[in-house]
Structure formats: C-alpha cells, structure tokens
Amino acid sequence: MSRHDDIKLLRVNYLRGPNMWTYRPVLEVWLDLGKLEDFPSNLLPGFNDRLTHQLPALIEHHCGVGERGGFMQRLTEGTWMGHVLEHVVIELLNLSGMPTGFGQTRSTSATGVYRMVFRARDEQVARAALAEGHALLMAAINAEAFDVSAAVARVRDKVDDCYLGPSTAAIVAAATDRRIPHIRLNDGNLVQLGHGARQRRIWTAETDMTSAIAEGIARDKDLTKSLLKSVGVPVPEGQAVKNADEAWEAAQDLGLPVVVKPSDGNHGRGVTLDLKREADVRAAFELAERNGSEVLVERNIPGNEHRLLVVGGSVVAAARGDEAWITGDGKHTVVQLVDQQINTDPRRGLTEDFPLNRIDVPEDAVILLDLQRQDLTPDAVPATGQRVLIQRNGNVAIDCTAQVHPEVAHVVSLAARTIGLDIAGVDLVSEDISRPLSETGGAIVEVNAGPGLLMHLKPAEGMPQPVGQAIIDHLFAEDENGRIPIVGVTASAGGQHITRLVAWLLHLNGRHVGLACNDGLFLGTRRVEKKPSARWDAAHRLLMNRGVDAVVVQNSAATILTDGLAYDRCQVGVVTDTAALGQLDEHDIRTHDQLFKVLRTQIDVVLSDGAAVLNAADPQLVEMAELCDGEVVFYALDSDALAAHRDKGGRAVFLQGGAAVLAQGASETSGANIEALMKRFAAAGQATDAATLLAAVATAWALNISPELISAGLDTFVPELAQ
Numbered sequence: 239m240s241r242h243d244d245i246k247l248l249r250v251n252y253l254r255g256p257n258m259w260t261y262r263p264v265l266e267v268w269l270d271l272g273k274l275e276d277f278p279s280n281l282l283p284g285f286n287d288r289l290t291h292q293l294p295a296l297i298e299h300h301c302g303v304g305e306r307g308g309f310m311q312r313l314t315e316g317t318w319m320g321h322v323l324e325h326v327v328i329e330l331l332n333l334s335g336m337p338t339g340f341g342q343t344r345s346t347s348a349t350g351v352y353r354m355v356f357r358a359r360d361e362q363v364a365r366a367a368l369a370e371g372h373a374l375l376m377a378a379i380n381a382e383a384f385d386v387s388a389a390v391a392r393v394r395d396k397v398d399d400c401y402l403g404p405s406t407a408a409i410v411a412a413a414t415d416r417r418i419p420h421i422r423l424n425d426g427n428l429v430q431l432g433h434g435a436r437q438r439r440i441w442t443a444e445t446d447m448t449s450a451i452a453e454g455i456a457r458d459k460d461l462t463k464s465l466l467k468s469v470g471v472p473v474p475e476g477q478a479v480k481n482a483d484e485a486w487e488a489a490q491d492l493g494l495p496v497v498v499k500p501s502d503g504n505h506g507r508g509v510t511l512d513l514k515r516e517a518d519v520r521a522a523f524e525l526a527e528r529n530g531s532e533v534l535v536e537r538n539i540p541g542n543e544h545r546l547l548v549v550g551g552s553v554v555a556a557a558r559g560d561e562a563w564i565t566g567d568g569k570h571t572v573v574q575l576v577d578q579q580i581n582t583d584p585r586r587g588l589t590e591d592f593p594l595n596r597i598d599v600p601e602d603a604v605i606l607l608d609l610q611r612q613d614l615t616p617d618a619v620p621a622t623g624q625r626v627l628i629q630r631n632g633n634v635a636i637d638c639t640a641q642v643h644p645e646v647a648h649v650v651s652l653a654a655r656t657i658g659l660d661i662a663g664v665d666l667v668s669e670d671i672s673r674p675l676s677e678t679g680g681a682i683v684e685v686n687a688g689p690g691l692l693m694h695l696k697p698a699e700g701m702p703q704p705v706g707q708a709i710i711d712h713l714f715a716e717d718e719n720g721r722i723p724i725v726g727v728t729a730s731a732g733g734q735h736i737t738r739l740v741a742w743l744l745h746l747n748g749r750h751v752g753l754a755c756n757d758g759l760f761l762g763t764r765r766v767e768k769k770p771s772a773r774w775d776a777a778h779r780l781l782m783n784r785g786v787d788a789v790v791v792q793n794s795a796a797t798i799l800t801d802g803l804a805y806d807r808c809q810v811g812v813v814t815d816t817a818a819l820g821q822l823d824e825h826d827i828r829t830h831d832q833l834f835k836v837l838r839t840q841i842d843v844v845l846s847d848g849a850a851v852l853n854a855a856d857p858q859l860v861e862m863a864e865l866c867d868g869e870v871v872f873y874a875l876d877s878d879a880l881a882a883h884r885d886k887g888g889r890a891v892f893l894q895g896g897a898a899v900l901a902q903g904a905s906e907t908s909g910a911n912i913e914a915l916m917k918r919f920a921a922a923g924q925a926t927d928a929a930t931l932l933a934a935v936a937t938a939w940a941l942n943i944s945p946e947l948i949s950a951g952l953d954t955f956v957p958e959l960a961q
Contacts, residue, residue, distance in 0.1 A: 242380055245269055245270065247269060247372065248269065250368065251265070251267075253801060255806065256803045256839055256842065257803070259355045262340070265358040266353060267368060269354055271351075272350060275318070275350035279312075279316055280313075282379060284381065285378060286313045288381060289375075290313075293330075293374075295332065296325060320352035320354050321343040321352075323343075327341070330389060330393055331356075331367050333393075334390050335394060335591065336401065338357045342355050348826075360400045362400045363401065366392065366393050370389040370392060370393055373389070403427050404590050405427075405692060409429075410429060412706035412707040415707070416714070418714060419720065419721065419807070421433075423439070426441075427442045429441075432722075433781045433805075434752070435786060436721065440709070441688070443661050447660045448661065449658045452657050452687065453687040455658065456662070456686055458502060459500075460478050460501050466682060470652075471653050474537045478501060478532050479534070480533075481523070482519070482520040485533065485535050488535040489513065494513070494538075495511075495513055495514045495538040496535050497535070497538050497539075498535050499530075500530020500531070500532070500534070501532035501534050508527075508604070510608075511630045512538050515611070518610075525604065536683070539667040539681045539683065540679065541667045541668045541669035541680055542560065542669070543667050544634065544665070546666065547703075547705055548661065549712050550661075550712035551651050554703065554708040557636060558634060558638045558671070559632055559633065560631075561630055562597065562629040565579065566620025566621050567620075567622055572599060572614060572619075572620065572626060573600070585698045594633045594635055594698050595632075597629070604629075605629065608628070612626060633693070635693045635696075635699075636700060637700025638700065641671055643671065643672050643674055650664045650682070659685065660712065661689065662687065665682070665683050665684040666682045668680030691705050691706070721809075723809040724781075725737075725809065725941070728793040728795065728813045729812070729930075730795070730818040730821070732814065732933075733755065733772065733792040733794070733814070734756040735930050736792075740934055744938075745763060746954075750762060750786050751789070752789045754772060754792065755770075755771060755791075759779075772792040772797065774803075781804065791804060796821070798840070802839075803840070805843070806843065808845065809845060811841050811844040811848070812933060813841060813850075813851075813862065814929075815856060816830060816833055816858050816859065830858060834858055834861075834862070837859075838862055846867045848868040850863065850868065850869070851871045852870060852871075854880050860872075871889045871890065872891070872936075873891040873892065873932045873933055875929055884901055884904070887903045891932050893912060898912050909946070909949035911949070911953060915953075915955065919957045922958060922959050922960060924958070938951070
C-alpha cells in the first residue's frame with residue numbers, strides 16, 4: 239500500500255492549571271489528520287492487529303464504553319486517528335511508570351483537525367511521550383517497524399530526569415490527599431506546600447523547619463556522638479585518627495573488632511565493619527580517607543543495622559538491613575556467583591523502582607575490601623559449598639516498624655531532638671530491636687538529616703509505611719490545609735475594576751493582599767509592576783510570596799484557554815458575562831455552549847466552603863450556579879433570578895436608589911454608594927458601570943466582609959486617573 243503522510247501536529251500547548259478539560263494540567267495538541275480523515279481504524283487493513291501487537295495493554299483502556307475492552311471496541315467499529323493517538327500516548331506513559339488515565343479528543347470546525355488532550359504531570363515528559371506516540375502510530379499505520387521498548391525507555395529516562403524523586407513524590411501525594419496545594423520551585427525536589435503566608439517548603443525529606451545548625455552537627459559524626467553521649471544515648475566508643483598507624487593503635491585500645499568510617503560520609507560510603515586484623519584496619523583507613531575529611535575508628539557493635547525514621551519527635555517507621563552471601567560451586571567466579579545468586583532477585587535493580595540495589599562487585603570498594611579479608615578477589619572461584627560474605631549490611635529495606643521496642647523508640651527520638659532535627663534518619667545497630675538497647679548492647683551509630691524514604695515506601699519485605707502522611711501531619715495541623723483566600727475574577731470587561739476594589743476591601747479588612755490584574759501587579763497598595771498582569775505567571779508568583787495572605791486574580795476566557803488557571807481551587811470565583819464570543823476564534827470557541835465550558839472552569843474550582851459570584855442578568859450564568867460546590871451569590875441591576883434565589887434563602891446584591899442592597903432571604907441591608915463611586919470613576923477618566931461595581935460588592939460579601947466595611951471601603955476608594 240502507499241505510505242500515508244504523517245499526522246501534522248499543528249499546535250502543542252501545556253495547560254498548567256485547571257482548564258476547560260479537567261482540574262489538572264494537560265498537554266493540548268491540535269492535529270491535522272490530512273487524508274487520514276478518510277481512514278478511520280476499521281478502514282486501514284491490518285492496522286488494529288499491528289497496533290495491539292505493539293501495545294497489548296490497550297485492551298485495558300475503557301474509553302467511552304466504560305469497561306475493559308472499550309477502546310478495542312472503538313477500534314473495531316472504527317475511530318479516527320486523533321483518538322487513537324490519545325490512547326497510544328497514554329499507554330506509553332503507563333508503561334513508563336507515570337500512569338495516566340485522562341484523555342479526550344474532539345473535532346474542531348476545520349475538517350480533519352482535532353484537539354487531543356491528555357493528563358500531563360510534567361510538560362517535558364508529556365512532550366516526549368507525544369513524540370514517541372506519534373512515531374509509533376505512524377509506523378503502525380504504514381506497517382513499518384517500531385521498537386516500543388526503546389521508546390518506553392526514552393520516555394522513562396525523561397521521567398527520571400524531570401519528575402519528583404520517590405521521597406518527595408510520597409510527601410506531595412500525602413499533601414494532595416489532604417487537599418493541600420503544591421508548587422514545584424525548581425527542576426529538582428524543592429516543593430512549596432500551600433500558598434502565600436501559609437506555605438511550608440520541603441526539599442526531599444528536609445523541611446523549612448530543619449535547622450541548618452542541626453544539619454551541620456549531623457554531618458560531623460564525632461560531634462554527633464559527643465552530644466548523644468552527653469544525654470545518655472548509647473553510642474559506640476571511638477576516636478578520630480589521622481593516619482593508618484593511629485587507626486591501628488586506636489583499634490587495639492578499643493578492642494577488636496572495630497569499625498572504620500569517614501566522619502562526614504553518607505550512604506554508607508567508606509564504612510568497613512567487623513575489622514579484626516591490622517592489615518584490614520589499615521586498608522579500611524585508606525578507603526575511609528577517600529570518602530571523608532576525617533576518619534573515625536569505633537568499637538564494633540554486634541547485630542544488624544537498622545534505620546529508624548523520626549518525624550516531629552516520634553518514630554514513624556523502621557527498617558532492617560541484612561547480610562548478603564554467596565555459596566561457591568567450584569566453577570564460577572565471585573562476580574558470576576553474585577549475578578546468579580544475588581542479582582537475579584527481582585527486587586534488585588539500578589533505579590529507585592527497586593527496593594534493593596544491584597551489586598556491582600568491581601565498583602564497590604567496601605565489597606572488594608571484604609573479599610580481600612576473606613583472601614578472595616572478584617575473579618576468584620570459591621570452592622564447592624564455601625560461603626562468601628559479600629555485604630555485611632546490605633540495603634536496609636526490611637520493614638520492622640511493628641517490632642520497635644518503646645524504649646528503643648524513646649532513645650531514638652531523644653537522639654533526633656538532641657541533634658535538633660525535626661526529621662531524622664537514625665541508624666542503630668542491635669541484635670534485636672524488639673528489646674531495649676541496654677539488654678542487647680546496641681547503640682546509635684549515626685543521625686542523618688534529609689533521610690531517604692524509599693526503604694519505608696517500598697520495603698523489600700514487610701508492609702510499606704505512610705511516611706509521607708507523617709511528614710504532612712508534622713507540617714500542617716489537622717485543621718490546616720495551607721490555603722489562603724484566593725479570589726478569581728473572570729470577565730471580558732471591567733475585571734480590573736472589580737479586582738482593584740476587592741483587593742482594597744480585603745486590605746481594609748486586615749489582609750496582606752496580592753493582586754494580579756490588567757492594571758499591574760500589586761502587593762498591598764504598592765504597584766510592583768505596571769505592565770498588564772492578568773496572566774498565569776503573575777498570579778503564580780503571588781501564590782509563592784510568603785508576604786501575602788490573600789490573593790486576587792483577574793482572568794479571561796483567553797487566559798483559561800492558553801494557560802489554565804494559576805490556582806487549583808479558590809475561595810471565591812466570579813464570572814461576570816459571556817461577551818467574549820467573537821474574540822476566541824484562534825481557540826475555535828465559536829458557540830455559547832463552547833464558551834460556557836471555558837467559563838465554568840472558574841466556578842468548578844470554588845471550594846466547598848467558598849462561593850461563586852454570578853451575574854444573574856445572564857441566563858447562562860444562572861445555569862452555571864448548579865456547578866458550584868459552595869454557596870452562590872447572585873448580583874444584577876434587576877433580574878427575576880434574584881427573587882427566586884432569595885426565596886430559597888440565597889444571598890443577592892442589587893441596585894436601589896444608587897446604592898447596593900445586600901439581601902439574604904427576606905432581609906435587606908442598604909449601603910455602598912455605587913452612584914457616587916461611578917462619578918469618581920468618570921472624573922478620573924475611567925468608564926465603568928453599576929453592574930461591575932455590584933460584582934465587587936457581591937464578591938466582598940462572599941468573603942464575609944461586613945456590609946459596613948464594604949460601604950466605607952467604596953466611599954474611600956480613589957480611582958486612578960486614566961493614562
């Protein structure tokens with residue numbers, strides 16, 4: 239058959255916040271199928287078989303049918319290639335370890351042109367999956383070869399490069415479970431939890447409460463031991479040494495066996511255990527010296543190494559290490575036996591997806607030294623039945639949280655508090671963690687800042703522990719969610735007047751307000767940028783600012799279509815009109831129903847304890863009220879919908895005698911001189927109307943600002959002179 243031309247990707251746009259498709263970030267792709275518009279899946283001979291051979295898990299996709307095999311049914315009946323590409327990209331993301339369940343494909347007003355979207359936690363990963371999915375689909379269409387495994391590997395590499403590490407991801411997931419918003423602050427693992435003045439920050443398992451002094455102490459193992467010993471925490475005897483001669487002298491003074499390690503190393507690098515011979519001590523000194531600035535010699539504590547995680551003064555998880563051995567067969571080398579007997583364990587691998595590390599004998603200096611102590615080399619062939627110790631304490635990845643004795647937990651918690659760490663990984667050695675250290679002769683050997691969480695999240699044996707939840711509960715009280723009041727105003731005209739007035743009223747109400755609108759970017763009453771700031775990035779900057787405890791944002795239908803909203807949820811969402819139709823042709827928004835889907839985004843994100851403020855003079859906006867999770871406040875100069883809303887006990891704002899009337903049910907409160915403020919706007923050379931000012935009054939009332947303060951605020955608001 240003749241080759242079909244590639245599907246053209248006309249436009250690729252990352253919607254970073256809630257949008258017309260979903261609450262979450264998505265990649266929106268505009269596709270031109272070209273002549274493939276005439277070839278749905280059932281009209282391409284052999285296409286369905288080729289595609290499902292490449293991606294057999296497509297059988298699991300429900301699609302619009304709502305059950306397993308739904309997408310396969312659509313393929314058989316005939317579906318267009320834009321829809322197929324959606325599912326191919328989603329499946330590649332699934333195979334790459336970033337499960338993605340959401341996708342949609344819709345036709346546009348242009349024949350053969352579609353908008354396809356899919357959930358995108360990270361823009362670069364999404365773009366990589368799109369490129370691979372596009373190539374795979376065209377290969378299946380044209381019966382060409384395609385290496386799916388290589389494509390998945392490339393996407394997985396991008397995931398590893400761009401996505402949060404497992405420890406940070408677990409904390410962020412726990413925050414999401416508690417409806418705490420998050421913002422990623424760099425390409426790594428620095429994450430803001432919450433907004434504005436109520437935010438907290440984490441960097442992997444460190445928090446903004448983690449003391450720099452405590453971190454410095456934890457890096458100095460000798461100082462750590464000294465402080466712990468002073469408060470009665472058992473630690474191994476030891477001393478710092480400057481050379482191999484001193485190391486051997488110290489070993490003899492302490493009594494063999496001993497441990498030699500760097501004073502400021504981490505991850506167990508350069509640590510050699512159970513040393514009994516002079517040659518081994520000297521070799522261990524050289525190894526430790528290469529991995530730290532100073533070398534310690536300590537009395538060897540019998541038992542297994544354990545890692546206990548302390549969060550906010552409490553032990554929340556514990557894991558145990560174990561020895562790794564091989565048994566000789568008289569035929570294979572040590573390296574070969576390690577690969578056969580240890581590395582074949584499916585729990586071992588090179589990435590963080592595996593709870594146990596793959597052992598690379600030639601590259602691990604500690605293993606090489608242990609082999610040397612057993613008079614072996616990596617290429618030696620152990621005799622049949624000969625047991626060879628490879629690792630004295632391998633990955634600490636066997637969960638033992640339930641076994642921790644209360645006395646052990648107390649001592650470990652005391653150790654973390656003594657160093658001053660709010661989150662700490664405490665390493666101790668004991669033969670039995672279910673008994674007090676005083677009975678087993680166990681001791682604490684290290685206290686670590688910024689501990690890894692993977693061993694507790696994905697243990698090689700035992701139950702995973704909810705350590706992310708423990709850290710979130712440490713950072714936020716049970717009744718806290720890190721949120722500040724956010725007001726989102728979506729208007730085609732007058733939005734800057736509404737947002738300026740609302741920000742002024744919040745200021746009078748004692749709030750430190752950030753405002754992003756067409757008049758600029760404001761912190762309190764100070765304008766920090768003059769250029770129009772009704773943009774995603776400007777609003778996002780306010781959410782990151784620790785100095786604000788309320789944010790007001792002006793949006794438009796165009797900004798929602800281009801970027802999405804800058805916030806995941808808001809306290810008050812305002813929609814004033816549906817007059818943007820005719821201004822959104824580049825987005826292919828040409829009907830009132832399409833515009834409704836865009837504008838409803840602002841109402842969809844209102845919190846359950848928040849409110850939507852809607853113009854009751856517009857019938858479409860009255861219909862939008864039922865979409866709000868919270869309260870609805872209507873405003874209008876006059877509308878039958880106001881009376882019906884009040885009959886149900888709802889709140890409404892209307893104009894009477896030049897003043898705003900705040901009504902709920904049968905009660906009415908008059909105030910806020912709208913007519914006088916309109917005259918001040920006119921005198922300043924700015925045109926506004928009464929409905930716009932009523933929207934501001936209704937928004938302030940929805941924020942529970944008192945009618946008296948609203949009235950005083952409008953009387954004292956001074957419009958700027960028009961430029």
